[in-house]
Amino acid sequence: MEPLKEMFNREFYRHFAQAFAGADKNFNPKTFIKDVTQGMETLSLNGRLRNTSVMLHKHLPGDFTKAAEVLFKAAPSLQTGYTALVLPDFVALYGKQHFDLSMEALKRFTTIGSSEFAIREFLKTDLDKTLKVMNKWAEDKNHHVRRLASEGSRPRLPWSFKLDGIIKKPALTQTILEKLNADEELYVRKSVANHLNDHSKDNTAYMLQLVKNWDKRHRHTAWIIKHAIRTLIKKGDKEALDIFGFGEEAQVKFGRFWLDKTSLRLGDTLQFSFQLASKKETPQKLVIDYAVHYIKSSGETSKKVFKLKETELQPGQTLQIVKKQLFQDLTTRKHYPGKHLLEIIVNGKTMGSKGFSLSV
Structure with a gap:
């Protein structure tokens, strides 16, 4: 190029x-x-x-x-x-x-x-x-x-x-x-x-x-x-x-959090999924994000938040989320080996997290 x-x-x-x-x-x-x-x-x-x-x-x-x-x-x-x-x-x-x-x-x-x-x-x-x-x-x-x-x-x-x-x-x-x-x-x-x-x-x-x-x-x-x-x-x-009405703490049951693999090589794609089930008798607005805690050259981690979805969860509704994340070097990010963390965030609050390793 x-x-x-x-x-x-x-x-x-x-x-x-x-x-x-x-x-x-x-x-x-x-x-x-x-x-x-x-x-x-x-x-x-x-x-x-x-x-x-x-x-x-x-x-x-x-x-x-x-x-x-x-x-x-x-x-x-x-x-x-x-x-x-x-x-x-x-x-x-x-x-x-x-x-x-x-x-x-x-x-x-x-x-x-x-x-x-x-x-x-x-x-x-x-x-x-x-x-x-x-x-x-x-x-x-x-x-x-x-x-x-x-x-x-x-x-x-x-x-x-x-x-x-x-x-x-x-x-x-x-x-x-x-x-x-x-x-x-x-x-x-x-x-x-x-x-x-x-x-x-x-x-x-x-x-x-x-x-x-x-x-x-x-x-x-x-x-x-x-x-x-x-x-x-x-x-x-x-x-x-x-x-925009996302300030209230989400009244949801978080579950079925799953990663398709816990060990990746550079160039691999990580697929993950989870469920959010309403625990509220009225509709609630949700902003759903996820974060990857990347390993830096120093060995410390750096958190990068990604947008997932904005939605209005109805009473009794269960929402299934499936997402893929590619791990590939970019001009703006170089990957380093080690233990990474994937975090699910709803209305600014952490719902759950899982670790995985990356080798380069």
Whole structure:
């Protein structure tokens, strides 16, 4: 499989240089390609992105306003997606002294390659001024721009630095989130939910109080809240469970907990099953999860919670659950040999657990 950094390869740079040569008669594509590809084999994906911005600055007019004109002209001819992040990255590097023009550029460029990382450089420099612009973006007709308002101001955006000012004062982004809390676009709603989930890690009480005041009867708002509190639900947070009626301790009989094997090799699938029988005379809402306690390289364990099912258990009803779990190395998880544990959790409470061994 070709490394991701090969998105920035020589073929890409040929097309890229042609787009800029068409936008600026003084742009020399051959010299640019020579400069930008020199030593690129040693650079990572993000290293190549940043190097492209730096080399572009070398070959464009030194005045940012004139360089921005060329960027605007070239943008329609560029590929969309990750490689288009070069445009907002250029703005973040060289547009700090031209705030209004930079904001307009980031708004335009986010429609072809997200400006979520670039805008954070301006938030770091002038938080209040930049948030005023992003509040306006939250009302934009283009869903890419609306999403930028939420995603760019996330306190803990992956692959970027934390926004300590927003972590200290989470209410700074409240108006943005409230403008988007029933957005018709799933792309935007996912960002709002992730933004709120970020808040839950540093300002749990604030985040829960905020979403409690939102209208859960609206299906888009309910979707956002449910995904926003997912981490707290997995932790069994009582207040988070209460929001959707899962706060009461489950009145069930737990039984017939079974694993199809107690010794696995890497690449094997573990199948497990169990039953939940109602002990209540009225319906009860249940959120059912399971957790695997993985062995770490240190020999200690790390608990990972997985979603299983949300249901309403009727009086006298018995629910049979069957699930399979594959044990295979991923980019996000490496397995280590030893005694693992499988745990069943209902409404935040452990119902039972069984051990099994894994060899690699």
